[in-house]
Amino acid sequence: MSHRTLLVEERDDRVVVTLNRPEARNAIDAAMVDELHTLCGELERRPRLLLLTGAGGVFAAGADIRELLERGREEALAGINSRLFDRIARLPMPTVAAVDGYALGGGAELAYACDIRLASESAVFGNPEPGLGILAAAGACWRLAELAGRSVAKQVLLGGRRLDAAAAHGSGLVAEVVPADRLLERAHALLDRMASSSPVALRLTKLVLDARGPHPVADDLAQAVLFEGQDKAERMRAFLDRRSS
Ligand code: COA
Numbered sequence: 042m043s044h045r046t047l048l049v050e051e052r053d054d055r056v057v058v059t060l061n062r063p064e065a066r067n068a069i070d071a072a073m074v075d076e077l078h079t080l081c082g083e084l085e086r087r088p089r090l091l092l093l094t095g096a097g098g099v100f101a102a103g104a105d106i107r108e109l110l111e112r113g114r115e116e117a118l119a120g121i122n123s124r125l126f127d128r129i130a131r132l133p134m135p136t137v138a139a140v141d142g143y144a145l146g147g148g149a150e151l152a153y154a155c156d157i158r159l160a161s162e163s164a165v166f167g168n169p170e171p172g173l174g175i176l177a178a179a180g181a182c183w184r185l186a187e188l189a190g191r192s193v194a195k196q197v198l199l200g201g202r203r204l205d206a207a208a209a210h211g212s213g214l215v216a217e218v219v220p221a222d223r224l225l226e227r228a229h230a231l232l233d234r235m236a237s238s239s240p241v242a243l244r245l246t247k248l249v250l251d252a253r254g255p256h257p258v259a260d261d262l263a264q265a266v267l268f269e270g271q272d273k274a275e276r277m278r279a280f281l282d283r284r285s286s
Contacts, residue, residue: 046073048096049080054236055090056080063097068148070105074125081128088133088244092233093155094225098163100140101148106173122147122179126154130180130251131242133244135235139228141221150177153184156247158214160206161221161226166214167203189214 048059058080067272084091095101104122112121129136138144138155143162149166152158168185176182177198186194189204189212193219196202206218219227234271235243245262252258267273 043113044076045068047080048078053089055232056084057092057094059094059096059273060101061096063099065095065105066099066102066143067095067148068102068105069122069151069184070108071121074121077125077235081125081132083106084132084134088135088240089134089269090235091129091136091155092139092225092228092232093129093136094139094228095141095144095148098221099142100138100144100164101151102143103148103169104179109173109175112201117178120179122150126150126179130154134240135243135247137228137231140166140215140226141224143167146177147179150179150181150184153180153188153214157216157231160209160215160218160232161224161247162206162218163221164206164209164215164218166197166209168198169201171198172201177223185214188212195262 044061045154046060048061052055058077060069060073062068062070062073086158095112132278135157136155138152138158139161140152140158141161143165144152145167146169149168152166168181170177170181175231181198182194187208193202193204193212193214197204204212206215209215210218214230217227240276248261
């Protein structure tokens, strides 16, 4: 399918998505949100690894400020970005963000929602939302603390600190810092390594790693056991046979 704000390359074991609004530093607008939701739908139906990156030497300079200005309470409650980033975080297979240049505001939150981040030497992470009179409401307030620790999260979210690549690496936020011209190659090497693992083992590991309470992991595990059982096969076949005879 064709996209207006994304470049999408489909491979057997992975999908490579490039945020592509370079004229607006890949700011995340409503069209990009819609297109990323469509992509999530595809990855939920046919799970594959995801590599997310940005065009033009920028990851993403945040949510689109032109649109943010027009949004009110109802739009905030609709969780336009937070629900998308949550959906991305819950994709069945691992996700990798390859961050070159700025990952600010919602752009940083999108990177935080991925499972693993790689950075180029020019990567900069920051959450300048309070400077715009809002808060980082799409995951930074809790995901960044989980990824880099509360102290660093407070420096970024309250102190306006921008993390350059070295600081992001030092805090554990990014796995590796590489020259920009080798960023995608390194990201693909990481995906290659993951692709050599059992896909179902990766999926269940991610599910369990990210489990916050018993649900929905317990539900899914229980269902997985039942789906392989005799009872389910016999009872469902009996129902279908009864209707066709
Ligand atoms: N939303 C909407 N438009 C944005 C944007 C955003 N988050 N970030 C950048 N743009 C637009 C600019 O308005 C500009 O548009 P114009 O060419 O029509 O004037 C274009 O992208 C280029 O931006 P510019 O600031 O000239 O680029 P730069 O390379 O000098 O600086 C940034 C890059 C990322 C440092 C700077 O654009 C910036 O600070 N952006 C906002 C970051 C932010 O506060 N994000 C949090 C949002 S919640």
